[in-house]
Amino acid sequence: MTGKKIDLHKIKPLPLVKRKSLSAVEEMLVPVAAEPVAISGQLRAQVDHCAERIRDARAKGAAVMLIYGAHLIKNGAALILDNLIANGWLTHLATNGAGTIHDWEYAWLGRSTECVRSNVATGTFGTWEETGRYIHLALLAGGIEGLGYGEALGRFIAGDGIDLPEADELVSLIVADPAHELAAARAELLHAMRNGSVPEGRCELKHRWKQASVLASADSHGVPLTVHPGIGYDIISNHPMFNGAALGRGAQVDFQKFAATLDQLDDGVVLSVGSAIMGPQVFEKALSCVNHIRLQEGREIVSDHSMHVVDLQDGGGWDWAQGEPPITSPSYYLRFCKTYARMGGSMHYLQCDNLAFVQHLVQALSNLTPA
Numbered sequence: 001m002t003g004k005k006i007d008l009h010k011i012k013p014l015p016l017v018k019r020k021s022l023s024a025v026e027e028m029l030v031p032v033a034a035e036p037v038a039i040s041g042q043l044r045a046q047v048d049h050c051a052e053r054i055r056d057a058r059a060k061g062a063a064v065m066l067i068y069g070a071h072l073i074k075n076g077a078a079l080i081l082d083n084l085i086a087n088g089w090l091t092h093l094a095t096n097g098a099g100t101i102h103d104w105e106y107a108w109l110g111r112s113t114e115c116v117r118s119n120v121a122t123g124t125f126g127t128w129e130e131t132g133r134y135i136h137l138a139l140l141a142g143g144i145e146g147l148g149y150g151e152a153l154g155r156f157i158a159g160d161g162i163d164l165p166e167a168d169e170l171v172s173l174i175v176a177d178p179a180h181e182l183a184a185a186r187a188e189l190l191h192a193m194r195n196g197s198v199p200e201g202r203c204e205l206k207h208r209w210k211q212a213s214v215l216a217s218a219d220s221h222g223v224p225l226t227v228h229p230g231i232g233y234d235i236i237s238n239h240p241m242f243n244g245a246a247l248g249r250g251a252q253v254d255f256q257k258f259a260a261t262l263d264q265l266d267d268g269v270v271l272s273v274g275s276a277i278m279g280p281q282v283f284e285k286a287l288s289c290v291n292h293i294r295l296q297e298g299r300e301i302v303s304d305h306s307m308h309v310v311d312l313q314d315g316g317g318w319d320w321a322q323g324e325p326p327i328t329s330p331s332y333y334l335r336f337c338k339t340y341a342r343m344g345g346s347m348h349y350l351q352c353d354n355l356a357f358v359q360h361l362v363q364a365l366s367n368l369t370p371a
Contacts, residue, residue: 050350062266078213080362305345
């Protein structure tokens with residue numbers, strides 16, 4: 001093999017409780033009834049239009065997807081997203097790996113977020129025992145059931161733990177059917193048990209702040225929440241249990257579930273809130289897969305969907321309804337806008353704080369008359 005590999009087993013994770021966390025549930029969690037910051041009349045009109053599209057989509061049984069970045073969780077929007085889920089406005093949520101890490105840490109410890117600059121310098125950034133261990137445990141356990149990342153971790157939080165098989169049971173299953181589609185997942189879990197990383201039987205872990213978990217909310221309401229991580233992107237890589245196979249297996253299932261929802265997107269709505277990279281990149285590949293299969297089946301491609309992209313970056317005043325801006329315009333380099341604008345349907349850019357957007361959206365939806 002050319003080149004060397006770092007030995008992650010040399011990492012000695014620290015207890016998460018010893019980390020200086022920068023935010024706590026009691027401080028950051030925003031009540032649904034909290035008054036949002038004021039926004040301009042033009043922006044309010046955009047939010048109202050978005051709410052109307054959501055109402056019309058749900059009346060037609062079309063999908064409404066929320067694709068969000070980790071800062072929406074860090075900004076305290078969990079209760080607001082729970083409200084949108086519970087009231088049937090959202091049919092699918094999707095986030096990146098960081099979105100789940102903050103979600104889990106808030107649910108279990110009640111605190112999250114660390115100083116990257118200081119902790120990289122001391123070699124402690126991300127090297128937290130419980131975060132790496134329990135997220136991997138959830139993924140390994142979910143893998144032997146064919147679950148995606150989001151469902152596996154959401155079930156773990158909502159259920160305050162997981163029931164694991166005995167190692168001998170895994171051995172029997174692998175020997176009986178080594179070509180089974182779950183054989184590799186069973187082998188990964190067995191290996192983790194044999195090296196002492198994962199217990200057999202019941203693993204109980206109380207999540208005392210699960211009201212702060214969107215993963216748990218989605219699981220409780222039976223709404224899919226898919227996770228689209230990168231290998232080496234997240235702090236769970238900084239742990240001796242780091243398992244790219246388990247991570248990739250869960251992410252593959254979630255990509256397929258994400259694409260299946262896009263197959264229900266005709267007349268539907270996409271909300272991309274603070275996801276400048278993951279959201280548009282996953283969306284374009286998944287939509288191409290769906291259109292490919294539809295055309296093979298003699299069906300029309302996905303159409304009449306409305307995409308509402310929310311971010312703080314200056315949109316440059318460009319009207320995306322007129323097509324892409326010229327390469328000389330700064331707006332051309334808003335990659336997330338450019339990607340969604342190429343995805344058929346209609347794309348609208350809302351320059352807005354992500355928390356303020358979901359707060360105003362809940363208000364606008366509550367004021368609507370049925371379609």
